[in-house]
Amino acid sequence: MSRILGVVAVLVAVSTAMAHTGIAQEGPPGMTRHVVFAPFDPNAPACSRPAGLRKALTFAQxxxxxxxxxxxxxxxLAAKDRGLTYEVDQANNDPIAMMEGVRKFVSSQGGALVISPVDSQSISPVIKQAIWSGAYVGSVVPPPAVSLLNAPQYLTGKVLGDEAAGYIKTRLKG
Incomplete structure (x- = not known):
């Protein structure tokens, strides 16, 4: 009986620690089939903004x-123009370093992440944690992401930076 109580105590402690470190709980799979949305309704009630996310853009390179x-x-440049903190986390082609960097982003409650994945299959669950946390996630080529873009370098960075800044401004009131 005392062993069971010990296991329960450890589980409660881990769950509490995860809640306080900003680690996202598992969420829905997202859109897995083609969806046609109704036209935008400017009179619809506003969504609530995610709580506690920083006004920071991180590039997981x-x-x-x-x-x-x-x-x-x-x-x-896009982050600077909009007064956002900008951080680069370069993985140097190491998928484990990239996973650690995205986990750090989630636990630090970053507001926007743009990623160029080293290995999109292995990083996918960690990227989903960022999405479930309420952060904007843009990807250069492979999903998952909130937006996906593959274009010339400057335009890619500009469009993703503008999208991330817009998300922070509207959703995080930044």
Whole structure:
């Protein structure tokens, strides 16, 4: 009996720690089939903004190739123009380092993440945690993401940066 109580105590402690570190609980799978939405209704009630997210844009960068440097520069400029904190977490082609970086983003309650995944299959569950936390997630090429874009470097960074900034401004009141 005391062993069972010990296990229960550990589970409660872990659950409490996860809740206080901003680790997202598991959520829905998102859209898994084509969906046609009704036209935008400006009179619809506003959604509630996610609680406690920072007004910060993080770029989880796969490597230092020129294309990604251009994306990073566009994101940096977009964040600066909108008064957002900008952070780069470069994984140097290491999928484990990328997972650790995205977990750090989620636990630090980042408001927006743009990612160029090293391995989209292995990072997918961690990216979903970021989405479930309420953060904006944009991806350069492979999903999952809130928006997905593949375009010239500067434009890619600019569009994703503008999207992230817009999300923070409207959803986080930043």
């Amino acid at each position: 796969d490597n230092g190739r020129k294309f990604m440097q251009g994306v990073a520069r566009g994101l940096e």
